[in-house]
Each structure stands twice: as C-alpha cells, then as structure tokens.
Amino acid sequence: MKDLREKIREISKRYPDMRSAIMPALYLAQEKYGYLTREAMEEVAEILGIPPVAVYEVATFYTMYNKEPVGKYHIQVCTNVSCMLLGAETLVDHLRKRLGIDVGETTKDGLFTLSTVECLGSCGTAPVMQINDTYYEDLTKEKVDEIIKTLKEEAS
Amino acid sequence: MATVTIDGKTITVEDGTLILDAARSLGIEIPTFCYQAKLSRLASCRLCLVEIEGQKKLQPSCATPVLDGMVIHTQSPAVVTARRAMLEFLLANHPLDCPVCDKGGECELQDKVFAFGPREGRFTEWKRTFHSKDYVLSPVIIKNANRCVQCQRCVRICEEIVGASALGSIGRGVKTEETSFMRAWLNCDHCGNCIEVCPVGSLMSLPYRYKARPWDLKEVDTVCPYCGTGCTLTVGLRDGQLLRVRSRRQTGVNEETLCVKGRFGLDFVVHEDRIKRPMIRKNDVLVPVSWREVSNYLKERLLPLKGKGDSVGGLLSAQMTNEEIYTFQKLFREVFGSNNIDSSSRWPVASEGDFYPALLDLISTGIYRGNLREFLSADTLLVAGSNLTDENPVTEYAVRYTLSVLPLHLFILSSRPSRLDKAAKGVKRYIPGREVRILASVLKEVMKAHEEDLKRTFGDVGEVIQGEVIEDDFVRALSSRLLGSRRISILVGTDLLRSPLAVDAFRVISNLIKVLRAAGKECGLQFLFDRSNQMGAIDMGAFPRDGGMGFGSLLEASRDGRISFLYVLGEDPVLNYPDGRLVREALSQVGLLLVQDAFMTETARMAHVVLPGATFAEKDGTFTSNEGRVQRVRAFYNPPFEARRDLEIISHIASLLGVDLETDPSSIFAEIKDLISPYRGVDYEGLGDNGLFTGHEKGVDKGLHPVAIRDVALEGWGFITGNHLYHSGYLSQRSRLLGSLIDAPFLEIGKEGADSLGVREGDSVKVRRNGQSIELKVRVKEGLPEGLLFIPENFGSLSINNLMEKGVYPFPVEVRKNG
Numbered sequence: 001m002k003d004l005r006e007k008i009r010e011i012s013k014r015y016p017d018m019r020s021a022i023m024p025a026l027y028l029a030q031e032k033y034g035y036l037t038r039e040a041m042e043e044v045a046e047i048l049g050i051p052p053v054a055v056y057e058v059a060t061f062y063t064m065y066n067k068e069p070v071g072k073y074h075i076q077v078c079t080n081v082s083c084m085l086l087g088a089e090t091l092v093d094h095l096r097k098r099l100g101i102d103v104g105e106t107t108k109d110g111l112f113t114l115s116t117v118e119c120l121g122s123c124g125t126a127p128v129m130q131i132n133d134t135y136y137e138d139l140t141k142e143k144v145d146e147i148i149k150t151l152k153e154e155a156s
Numbered sequence: 157m158a159t160v161t162i163d164g165k166t167i168t169v170e171d172g173t174l175i176l177d178a179a180r181s182l183g184i185e186i187p188t189f190c191y192q193a194k195l196s197r198l199a200s201c202r203l204c205l206v207e208i209e210g211q212k213k214l215q216p217s218c219a220t221p222v223l224d225g226m227v228i229h230t231q232s233p234a235v236v237t238a239r240r241a242m243l244e245f246l247l248a249n250h251p252l253d254c255p256v257c258d259k260g261g262e263c264e265l266q267d268k269v270f271a272f273g274p275r276e277g278r279f280t281e282w283k284r285t286f287h288s289k290d291y292v293l294s295p296v297i298i299k300n301a302n303r304c305v306q307c308q309r310c311v312r313i314c315e316e317i318v319g320a321s322a323l324g325s326i327g328r329g330v331k332t333e334e335t336s337f338m339r340a341w342l343n344c345d346h347c348g349n350c351i352e353v354c355p356v357g358s359l360m361s362l363p364y365r366y367k368a369r370p371w372d373l374k375e376v377d378t379v380c381p382y383c384g385t386g387c388t389l390t391v392g393l394r395d396g397q398l399l400r401v402r403s404r405r406q407t408g409v410n411e412e413t414l415c416v417k418g419r420f421g422l423d424f425v426v427h428e429d430r431i432k433r434p435m436i437r438k439n440d441v442l443v444p445v446s447w448r449e450v451s452n453y454l455k456e457r458l459l460p461l462k463g464k465g466d467s468v469g470g471l472l473s474a475q476m477t478n479e480e481i482y483t484f485q486k487l488f489r490e491v492f493g494s495n496n497i498d499s500s501s502r503w504p505v506a507s508e509g510d511f512y513p514a515l516l517d518l519i520s521t522g523i524y525r526g527n528l529r530e531f532l533s534a535d536t537l538l539v540a541g542s543n544l545t546d547e548n549p550v551t552e553y554a555v556r557y558t559l560s561v562l563p564l565h566l567f568i569l570s571s572r573p574s575r576l577d578k579a580a581k582g583v584k585r586y587i588p589g590r591e592v593r594i595l596a597s598v599l600k601e602v603m604k605a606h607e608e609d610l611k612r613t614f615g616d617v618g619e620v621i622q623g624e625v626i627e628d629d630f631v632r633a634l635s636s637r638l639l640g641s642r643r644i645s646i647l648v649g650t651d652l653l654r655s656p657l658a659v660d661a662f663r664v665i666s667n668l669i670k671v672l673r674a675a676g677k678e679c680g681l682q683f684l685f686d687r688s689n690q691m692g693a694i695d696m697g698a699f700p701r702d703g704g705m706g707f708g709s710l711l712e713a714s715r716d717g718r719i720s721f722l723y724v725l726g727e728d729p730v731l732n733y734p735d736g737r738l739v740r741e742a743l744s745q746v747g748l749l750l751v752q753d754a755f756m757t758e759t760a761r762m763a764h765v766v767l768p769g770a771t772f773a774e775k776d777g778t779f780t781s782n783e784g785r786v787q788r789v790r791a792f793y794n795p796p797f798e799a800r801r802d803l804e805i806i807s808h809i810a811s812l813l814g815v816d817l818e819t820d821p822s823s824i825f826a827e828i829k830d831l832i833s834p835y836r837g838v839d840y841e842g843l844g845d846n847g848l849f850t851g852h853e854k855g856v857d858k859g860l861h862p863v864a865i866r867d868v869a870l871e872g873w874g875f876i877t878g879n880h881l882y883h884s885g886y887l888s889q890r891s892r893l894l895g896s897l898i899d900a901p902f903l904e905i906g907k908e909g910a911d912s913l914g915v916r917e918g919d920s921v922k923v924r925r926n927g928q929s930i931e932l933k934v935r936v937k938e939g940l941p942e943g944l945l946f947i948p949e950n951f952g953s954l955s956i957n958n959l960m961e962k963g964v965y966p967f968p969v970e971v972r973k974n975g
Contacts, residue, residue, distance in 0.1 A: 041337075050321075051315075051321035051322070051337075053336060054324060056338065057325055057326060060326045
C-alpha cells in the first residue's frame with residue numbers, strides 16, 4: 001500500500017499550485033487517520049510545501065473535514081431547505097433519541113457520530129443523509145431505523 | 157486613458173486605475189477597511205461601495221477599475237445608506253469594549269462609525285464570542301478575535317509582504333477568525349506588521365498593552381538604529397517613557413512596515429548596562445570619576461600626541477550619525493594629523509590595504525543613490541552575498557512586494573538559504589571565497605556576447621579574467637537573463653564584504669556593471685549594509701586614506717606597541733572583531749585606550765578611560781541609508797546620569813587640545829554639504845518625512861580591472877557568521893524583548909551534514925578550533941552548502957571570535973556531537 005506522502009505527491013501533480021491540492025490531500029489524511037489531527041495537518045503542509053495555516057484554513061472552512069474523532073459511522077443529515085421542508089428536523093430528533101446522543105456527539109460504543117450538514121446536492125431525493133461516503137435518500141423514520149439496525153449488525 | 161466624473165468632478169486617469177485611487181487623486185475620500193495599498197484586493201468589507209450610473213448594484217471602488225465615461229457618485233443616498241448598513245453589520249458582533257481596548261482613540265472602526273453612522277444600535281441578539289480572555293500569540297503579540305472585522309489585512313501582509321504566512325482565516329462565515337495555526341504560539345518573525353495594519357484592537361502589541369491611551373502619547377519621528385535599510389519610525393512616549401514604536405503610512409523606504417528589531421528592539425536604550433559616569437583605570441580597576449577629573453587626565457595624556465599622526469587611531473561605529481562621524485574623522489585628521497580611522501571592525505578580514513580603494517571604486521562606478529522601490533523596478537535583480545531575510549528584513553519585504561507586482565527576475569547568490577529563494581529564478585549556494593569564480597563566469601559570458609561594444613567603449617581590454625570559469629545552470633541562466641534585460645539592479649550584501657576575496661569580488665562586480673552599461677543597459681547597485689549609517693560613514697570618510705591604517709592594521713601595530721592612543725567610539729571589537737586573540741592582545745598593548753560608549757561593553761572593560769556616551773535615542777543628526785537617503789534622527793530622551801551626547805564629547809576632547817569643533821548638528825551638516833559632493837543638494841532643514849537623497853558623483857571611468865580567479869580551500873567543516881533576524885550587534889543584545897524571542901545562540905547545519913554527524917534539531921554539539929571550543933544547539937537548515945556552518949555573531953556570552961582568525965573565512969573547525 002502506498003503511504004500518505006506518495007499518494008499526496010501523486011495527486012498534487014494534477015494541480016498547477018500546491019494550494020489547490022489541499023482538499024484532496026486532506027481527504028487522504030482523513031482517510032488514513034480518521035480525523036484531522038494537528039499532526040495530520042502539519043504533515044499535509046509539509047508534504048505540499050505550504051504553510052500549515054493554509055491547510056488549517058481549508059480544514060476549518062469545510063464541514064466535511066472532521067477536526068474531532070468520529071465514530072465508525074458518521075451520520076450527516078442534511079438540514080438545508082429542501083430536506084428541512086420534508087422533515088429533516090424530525091429525522092434528526094428521531095436519530096438523537098434512537099442513538100441517545102446530541103448533534104455533534106458520538107455514541108459510547110464509538111459506532112455513530114451525528115452531525116447536521118448543509119445541502120448535500122440531492123434535493124430531488126430529500127430528505128437525505130450521508131453516512132461515511134454513502135448517500136441514503138427519500139428517508140423516513142422507518143428507513144432510518146432499518147439503516148441503523150443494518151449498520152449495527154454489520155459492525156458486530 | 158479614461159475620463160470619469162466623480163461627484164461632479166472630471167478627471168482623466170490611466171486605464172486600469174481603481175475608482176478609489178481616481179477619487180483620492182481628486183481629493184475625494186472614500187472610507188475603506190479591507191483595502192490596503194500594497195496588499196492584494198479583497199473587496200470584502202463593502203465599505204467603499206460607490207454608485208456608478210447605469211449599474212444597478214453598488215460597486216466596491218477598491219476593486220473596480222475605471223472605464224471611460226463612467227459617472228460615479230460617492231455620496232448619493234444609496235451609497236450613504238449602504239455604508240451605514242455595512243458598519244452596522246460590523247458593529248453587530250463587535251464587542252464595543254472600547255474603554256479597555258488599546259486601540260480606543262485611534263481605531264478605524266470608531267472613526268468610521270463616528271463619521272458615517274449608524275447613530276443607534278438595533279441589534280438585541282447575542283454577540284458572537286470566540287473567547288472570553290485575550291490569547292497570547294507570541295512574546296510580543298496578543299489577540300482578541302471578538303473585535304476582529306475580518307478585513308484580513310493581517311493575513312495578507314504576513315503572507316504577501318513579510319512572507320511568513322503565519323496567519324490565516326480560520327472557519328467561515330460569521331465565525332471566521334484571523335489567527336494562527338491551531339490558535340497556537342506563532343512560528344513567525346514577530347515583526348508585528350499584523351498589529352500595525354489591524355484597523356481595530358484585534359491584534360495588539362503585548363509590551364504596549366494597557367500602557368497608554370494614544371492621545372496621551374507624545375510621538376517623535378526618527379530613524380531605526382539597526383540596519384542600513386533606514387526605516388523611518390515613530391516612537392510613542394508617555395511620561396517620558398518609550399512605550400511603543402510604529403511606522404507611518406506611505407512614509408520612508410518601509411512604508412508602514414518594520415521588522416522585529418525596529419518595532420520591538422528599541423528597549424535597549426533603557427538597559428541597566430548604561431555607563432553612568434566617566435571612568436579612569438586606577439590600580440587596574442575602572443573607577444568612576446567626574447568629568448572634570450577625566451578631562452584633566454585626558455588633556456595631560458593627549459596633548460603630547462597632538463599632530464602625532466601615526467601613533468594614534470580611531471574606530472567608530474557605523475551606527476553613529478553623519479555629524480558625529482564627520483567630526484570624529486575631523487578630530488583625527490585635523491587635530492591628531494592621523495588617517496588611521498575605520499568604521500567597522502567586522503570586515504575586511506583580508507587584503508586590508510586594497511579593500512577601501514576597491515570598495516570606493518565600486519561605489520563611484522555603480523552605486524544607485526535613489527529610492528529602493530524604483531531601484532527594484534528593474535528587469536533583473538541579483539542579490540549577491542546576503543541572506544536578506546536575516547540581514548535586511550524590510551528590504552526583503554520590498555523585494556517580495558516588487559516580485560508580486562512586476563515581472564522582475566530574481567537571482568540569488570548567497571551562502572545561506574533564505575525565504576526569498578523560493579521566489580527566485582536562480583539560486584546559487586557557495587562557500588565564501590568561491591563567489592569570485594561564479595561572478596567572473598557570468599562576466600565572461602556577458603563579455604563574450606558584447607565584444608564589439610566593449611571594444612568601442614574600452615578599446616582592447618585584453619584578458620580581464622584570468623583563470624578557469626565555470627559553466628553551470630545558474631551561470632547560464634543569469635548570463636542569458638542579463639543579456640536579455642534592459643535594466644539590471646544588483647544588491648551587494650555583507651557576506652561579500654567579509655569574504656577573503658572581497659576585493660576581487662568588488663572588481664568583478666564593478667567590471668560587470670561597466671560591461672553591461674557598455675552594452676547599452678541600465679545597471680546599478682545598492683549595498684545591503686547591516687549598520688544604520690554605514691553608507692554615511694563611508695561618505696564621511698571614516699576609513700583609512702592616504703596611507704592610513706584600517707582597524708586590522710591598527711590592531712597589528714598596537715600588538716607591536718606602536719599605538720599610543722586608540723579611541724573606540726560605539727563599537728565593541730573585543731566581541732566582534734573576527735580574531736578574538738589578536739584583538740585582546742593588541743588592545744592590552746595600547747598606550748591609552750579610550751572607549752566612549754553608551755553601554756559597558758567588553759571593550760570598555762579593557763579601557764584605560766571610559767566616557768559615557770549616548771544612544772541614538774538621545775541625539776539629533778542624520779543617518780544615510782543604503783539607498784543614499786539622508787534622514788533625520790531625533791532625540792526623544794535625554795542622556796541619563798552623567799552621559800553626554802557623543803558629538804559634545806568628541807568636540808570636548810578637541811577643546812582639551814585647544815581646537816574648537818562645532819557641536820550643533822545642523823551647522824556640521826552645512827559643512828558636510830559644502831565639502832562632500834553627494835550631499836551638495838541635501839538641506840538639513842529640508843529633511844522632511846521622507847528625507848532627501850544624496851546625489852551621484854560620477855566616477856572616473858578607469859576601464860576594466862583584470863581579475864585573477866583564486867579559490868579559498870575549505871576541507872572539512874567551516875563556519876561563517878552574520879546577523880540573525882533578532883540579533884545584529886551589541887544593541888540588540890541589550891533588548892529585553894528581542895532577548896525573549898531568542899534565548900541562546902545556535903549552529904545552523906545542512907541536512908546532510910547533520911545526518912553525517914548523527915545530530916538532530918536541538919542536539920548539542922561542540923565546535924572546536926585552535927584549542928578553543930564552544931557548545932551550541934543545532935538547527936538543521938536545508939540548503940546550506942556541504943561543509944558550511946552558520947553561527948550568528950554578537951551573542952556576547954559566546955565570544956565566537958575566539959574561533960576566528962584574521963584573514964581566514966570561513967573559519968575551519970571541528971564539530972562533534974556532545975555527550
């Protein structure tokens with residue numbers, strides 16, 4: 001398996017400016033470490049040869065980068081207009097009760113982290129949530145329960 | 157050209173002019189926040205919105221260029237309303253804690269709200285709060301993010317001008333915070349330019365915190381005493397105490413920037429090490445005496461030496477004013493009849509007799525006396541022998557700025573890597589002593605391409621370069637670039653002045669300039685002197701002339717017992733002369749060693765007589781910067797205890813010998829103006845905020861100098877020395893604030909070198925030479941040439957000059973890992 005440095009070096013070749021490579025590099029770092037630690041951001045900066053603060057700017061701008069540890073499954077519920085109109089907030093409440101955590105928290109067993117995010121770009125199938133890299137669309141409470149159940153089984 | 161109408165007034169301006177600048181040239185003031193003249197355009201604060209007829213939406217005048225025929229309104233109801241709304245938005249989250257804010261009274265937000273409204277606050281919501289307590293970002297910088305208006309001037313100046321890139325915009329939207337990586341302690345230059353540009357009290361000076369209200373400050377404009385860049389600065393005093401230093405917008409070479417030494421390093425003037433009263437050595441102990449007693453003593457000792465030229469000599473600091481230097485050399489030349497005068501004890505290290513003639517020839521051939529910013533507006537810039545980042549930080553800012561706005565091609569020939577390397581088209585590292593071969597190789601290439609022009613100008617030039625030249629990427633790239641340029645500027649740094657082959661280097665550069673000019677190009681040079689008035693010292697004639705001895709020869713003569721009187725003014729050769737053994741031995745053999753200084757230096761400790769002089773803070777006069785710009789130094793303190801102004805002391809000594817010398821700076825300057833031709837057009841009274849430039853004296857063209865290429869051998873390890881960003885001499889050593897930024901000297905070593913020694917960053921190593929050794933912490937610096945080490949000079953505790961030897965450079969040493 002290629003290490004992070006090699007992967008970032010390779011991907012950075014596609015860009016005219018190393019700063020343009022920050023986002024894909026951060027994704028690679030997040031993939032490796034689970035979330036963006038201080039050391040991970042410094043490593044990305046060092047590999048790309050740019051100031052650490054430039055990496056930190058990008059990492060803090062986007063919600064897709066986790067600055068805190070997240071559970072095995074990171075549930076990101078869209079609460080932007082279309083999803084909100086179709087009941088996203090009810091879903092969030094349901095998830096809070098079901099998982100016993102608040103938004104921004106992780107379950108004790110380390111399985112689930114619940115977040116609300118802005119538009120996921122799938123308004124046609126609202127309400128939508130994203131768990132890790134997978135989209136779940138046209139959600140209802142029942143569908144959500146089913147998804148959580150499947151993930152729990154998958155994990156055990 | 158475009159003709160536009162702004163508020164009913166018509167003006168014709170260059171295409172591409174911003175509406176804001178067009179308005180300002182009409183005297184119409186448009187308020188701004190995020191706009192800063194030398195920074196990239198952000199157009200985020202929307203305060204400078206104007207109405208353009210035919211366009212529905214208001215446009216930011218700081219980012220909108222004029223178009224021919226535009227009709228613009230800056231005071232229309234729509235503009236006034238929008239402006240007020242923008243300020244209301246800024247106030248929505250601003251804590252309005254003005255009573256405890258250092259910025260209160262000189263805050264741009266206060267001023268703008270006062271001028272443009274709103275007159276009432278409508279927000280009843282909670283304010284965004286990042287933190288309840290201000291957090292410290294460095295020993296000199298403290299942050300309050302709640303007050304920030306997100307103009308990002310700090311972020312931009314840090315990246316675009318300073319090149320430190322230590323600040324960023326963190327988060328987004330209303331939660332954006334301009335701060336450091338992880339909000340942690342800044343790894344930066346601590347220059348405080350972020351504080352200077354902050355319009356509100358978000359980035360603040362920690363030493364100035366809660367010390368004064370700005371309207372209580374008495375402000376005095378003066379010139380930085382550190383390096384030769386010659387930044388103007390304004391000191392702020394309350395109850396006679398120096399509390400802060402700031403720069404002034406669009407003024408001087410520095411234009412609202414300063415480096416860490418200028419902004420935070422002036423506290424040396426109140427260091428407890430000040431010499432309080434005159435002292436005479438009695439029974440081998442320096443005993444404080446009255447001025448009367450010391451005067452009688454000096455009179456008795458000096459009278460027999462009047463007119464005894466050869467056995468007396470003087471060394472003075474190039475951080476003295478022109479008037480002091482002029483008077484000092486006059487004392488020696490006219491009263492003692494001696495030409496044994498020098499103004500630096502740190503170079504030359506070799507071929508002393510030829511050094512000044514070669515340097516003066518280079519000056520008369522090539523120097524460009526004029527604005528640095530104009531000097532940098534060239535096609536090609538060659539920086540030779542300097543780590544600009546450490547040696548002349550503000551000159552580096554100017555270079556970085558120029559690179560961002562003009563198609564300037566930068567080439568760097570330097571022993572040490574620097575932050576500018578990244579921006580250069582060509583970088584060449586070398587071991588000092590090998591620069592001549594590199595420069596001569598470039599010269600040869602250029603001469604080859606212009607044989608006809610040279611013949612026409614110089615006749616048959618013969619073999620100008622004797623010896624083997626090199627052909628490498630740097631030489632090829634630089635030569636071809638020089639051939640393709642119309643205007644070429646060269647910055648010559650102190651590394652070249654220290655080189656054992658300095659004389660040859662000067663001659664090659666002088667030849668290069670002459671050849672490029674013969675080829676029809678504009679070419680000039682400026683020096684990167686690291687002392688505030690080195691240029692002035694040379695102009696004033698503070699060097700050996702007509703067979704006089706330079707400081708190195710004076711030391712040798714002293715060692716042999718041939719010097720009866722040595723007068724050292726404001727220099728500490730015991731600490732910084734590059735041969736510790738020689739300087740100690742020599743000074744102990746001088747008949748009468750007189751040291752005049754503000755501080756109790758190592759040299760003063762060896763003196764027979766010590767006189768308490770003044771710092772720059774206590775005197776009036778002028779400095780001449782590396783640009784040849786004459787600027788006013790203004791006193792803001794009185795000499796403490798029984799110290800006196802140096803000019804008064806020099807003239808007092810003359811009076812003991814029955815000669816009257818002027819003590820009024822403006823009268824002395826008038827004499828300088830009469831006698832020293834570059835100063836002919838400079839009027840002391842006319843030195844305004846920006847000073848005045850000395851004029852160029854046309855040198856006599858003596859044709860090309862033949863140069864034989866020699867090499868300096870270095871086997872194993874050798875170290876070089878120079879300034880550090882936080883330290884450049886015994887003044888910075890006495891700054892408490894600068895001391896808090898760097899606690900110990902260090903050894904810079906290349907990556908490969910560190911690996912070969914098995915040392916890592918922070919490890920301790922022992923550096924040995926001739927039975928002397930010192931211990932240092934390692935700093936790994938990528939890009940130092942193989943075998944070369946760097947140790948900053950002027951760390952008093954270290955006495956690195958014990959490892960140095962006259963005529964040698966770099967200094968060969970053994971290095972071993974400690975323990």
